[in-house]
Amino acid sequence: MRDNLQKRTGNPAFRADWLIITIYLLLLCAGWLSICGASHEIGDTDFFSWGTRSGKQLVWMGCSLGLGAFLLMIDEKYFDSVSGLLYVAMLVLLLITPFIAKDIKGSRSWISLGAVSLQPAEFAKCATSLALAKLIGEFGFTLSDMRNLAKAAGLVLLPMGLIVMQKETGSALVFLAFFLMFYREGMPGAILFCAVAAVVFFVVGVRFADEFLPGTYATVGQSVVLLLIWLCVAGMTGVYCPRTGHMRRLLLWGTVVHFAAWLVSRLAIPYDIAWVQIVWIVAMAGYLVWIGLGGRVRAYYLIAAFALGSTAFLYTSDYALNNVFQEHQQLRIKVLLGIEEDVARAGYNVHQSKIAIGSGGLEGKGFMNGTQTKLKYVPEQDTDFIFCTIGEEQGFIGSCAVLLLFLLLILRILWLAERQSTTFGRVYGYCVLSILLFHVFINIGMVIGLTPVIGIPLPFFSYGGSSLWGFTLLLFIFLRFDAGDKLRRR
């Protein structure tokens, strides 16, 4: 029966999703052209010899294609069975890496194998994804269960911690992307919501810590965050305890309290209205606990905890920024938030990359005509800041095309992941999606000055064998699953 099936459908490689492979090849070619643009001097057209970055990248690309073809041909059952072993082996490799690796720019993450250096952290993403898929794919496993969630989180945090020890914070942060997959697999949305709220509260609180609300002694940052906490609490009450009228009451009274507090400050004696807001939040929490006691509904306690926790977070974040983070990290955060202007040091990279991209205009300066990247104004121009070359040489049209290709790739993976017949396949698909999305989000975001400068590569574009092979591995294992799954779905 099985042999029959195989005979009827031929080699699984031919059933692989052609759209993803096309996008993959397109991105690979665009990436190679960008590396040519970024690493060559004006007038230099030797793109193919081993001595040049573009020549080497061609070799990495060739290897990747071979790797992809190989992956499509092996039996998918193999991945399932070795995933546990692979994960453990990867942990061991990550553990010993700092001891055998050379120190490159303060990080010990590269293992030298003669002419080629490999970065185990790039392959750890793949091994972790497989291990997660295996864990979550087990029968009866659900992430709504806190104990299961803790297990899965442990699988993610273990390699993450080891990579932090290699001083590769950027690569380690990528593992946070798995929480997006967790969300799809049933992790309570409240956790994701809290994470987003924490980022928003932090950014608003720190960014506007020095401006005062007109007519009061309250800073804009504090007041706005406290206002947001009130609105979030009211909203959550509405969502989790619908049809009780509590939300309406909280909104109405909150409006009255805020408006009155502001009027008194404005018309009578100016004072710090943040105190009134804090009192109001504590009052809300108390009210929620009280009705929670009456109705025995756990949601009320949690919302109250959110209110008090958020307020505490606001007042500790400022302290954390100034005391917990190291100085260069503080500076990066402040530059990103626009609190400090530092074109010469921390802000230099982003300043120059914005100039390079901004000078591209609509159509760009044309292949090999970019001045900013070629004259080395943009640092890391063929690795982390490779998107500058696209922005400068291919302009708005080229940059958008690249962004849309990535979007298409991600949405196609989403589509394929959802149609998997096994949880294992779906989970693995979401892992691939989350990692790609995180890389694109952070890498392009930092180049255009929207996200912090975290040194992670742009998939398929940035120069380097390890990252290219890592992403190829990640993507083609998923393609192989999908190809195999097609038969099952028939």
Added chain:
Amino acid sequence: MDIQETFKNRRFVIGGVAIGIVVIYIMRLFALQLLSDDYKKNADSNAFRRDVLYPSRGLIFDRNDSLLVYNEPSYNIMVTMNDQRGIDTLDFCETVGITPEFYEKRCDEIKNSKGYSRYTPQVFMTQIPAEEFMLLREKLFQFRGFSIEKRSIRRYASGIAAHVLGDVGEVNEKDINEAEDKYYRSGDYIGKLGVERSYEKQLRGEKGLRILLRDVHGSIKGRYQDGAYDRTPVPGSNLTLSIDARLQALAEQLLEGKLGAIVAIEPATGQILCMASSPTYDPRAMVGRERSKAHQQLAKDPMKPLLNRAIMGMYPPGSTFKITQALLGLQEGIITPQTAYPCSRGFNFKGLHLGCHGHGSPIALVSAIGTSCNAYFCWNLYHMLSNRQKYASRDEAMTRWKDHLVRMGYGYRLGVDLPGEKRGMIPNAPYYTEHFGDWGPLSIVSISIGQGEVTATPLQIANLAATVANRGYYYIPHVVKDIQGGRIDTLYTRPHYTMVDAKWYDYAVAGMRAAVTGGTCRGANIPGYEVCGKTGTAQNRGHDHSAFMGFAPMNEPRIAVAVYVENGGFGATFGVPLGKLIMEQYLNGKLSPGSEAQARSFQARRINYGGYER
């Protein structure tokens, strides 16, 4: 199962996040790449070093092709503030010969100047002479951020014709803002005076540009687009002046120690053969870093050496003006060549007395010009203004009188190709009504002999001589004869006719000839030529001004000249001999031994100006 379905819907949240990120990023790219031009400018100032290539300024020759003005290399020290770090300031100051205080001051000035950019070279010091430059060049590699720009400096073959040639100086803010083609930038040079200013566009040429690519370390990586956007500088055009350098030198010598001007014109073309103004100055002092100091000193001098009296001095023309009166009287029919007026040592009428010197009476036109009879021309004007058959009113007659003079080149700027020309003064009826209230022919009759309200520049007087020589037309006088690779303005090649018929000019010529053969200008006679002339003795607050205008030869005239010596006394005292020497020099190419001696003695004569208010 229900719960699995809710989780399944979370795919829309995840897909939405991905789409949201891409949309936000595209909006950001739109803002960066399409909405703002700043990034492009920033990128250009990053990557491009724009070297301005300065063209050589046009040379200036005299009418016989002898070189008057040329260029010599000099150097500007440039500084790029962004690169200027960690240099030994003291060593630098010592090398270029400045104090550390000056260094600091200069740096501040540069940073506060208009259009300052710390990425582009700014002018630090200008016009470093070649010797100082050698010293600096050896050490330049130590002074990061400083560079050298090769420029040139004006040199003068001799010290003559300062007023005509003018000079160049650094542009000021006004020059930069007013140039409609935005040609100038701080540190450039521009013609400030004379021909250098009026022919600035032709002389300066066009600046070139070389765009070089420099990398983040400042080292040059080649030319942008293989020089597709580079421009080679276009050198300035050479100018050939109509000035005769030897004649100019003689005129300046003759005026030494006197205030005044000599202008000579070639009547057939309007070309100015010499234009001397005294006192003058040495143009060689107005060069380079010393220019502003020298200029200030000259500006403070009470004798006003910067004033080009030939075109800016407004003097009463005195008796030279009588020629215009004779011509317009004939044209208007007030007098005929045969009309004779009595003169009893002056004009006596209705209690008004205007003196004259002793000569026969009554006297006809040619003799009246020859002897410069005041009474004759007073009667002429009186009869014109009182003529109610021809003119409906006194004002109409006055307007007619004024129109004649304007067409002869008086009362308005002639339009010479030099900056700063004054228009002189020809009064009209509204002027008198405003200033005199009740006025009549008698109250203004002194204007008929070039006194009173009438003033003219020496150039206008010379132009009158040229017009008479041409028998009724003139070309606008000009000092530039040829522009290399171009043509002079057609303004200067179009004849301007007066309102007087050519036939009447014959009588003016005859009168001026009579003045030389047996009248007031006997000293103007040059053996072998029929010289025509007219003296002028203009009364003013101090000693009389001495004036002369003339031309020679009478038929086919080659030179017309006007001489004006402030407080020189009778026209015959300075005007006539100086005019004669100029004409002789030009006609013969040299002076006779006798004239040579005469020239030397006039060169040595000084007029004491101490007592007169200037």
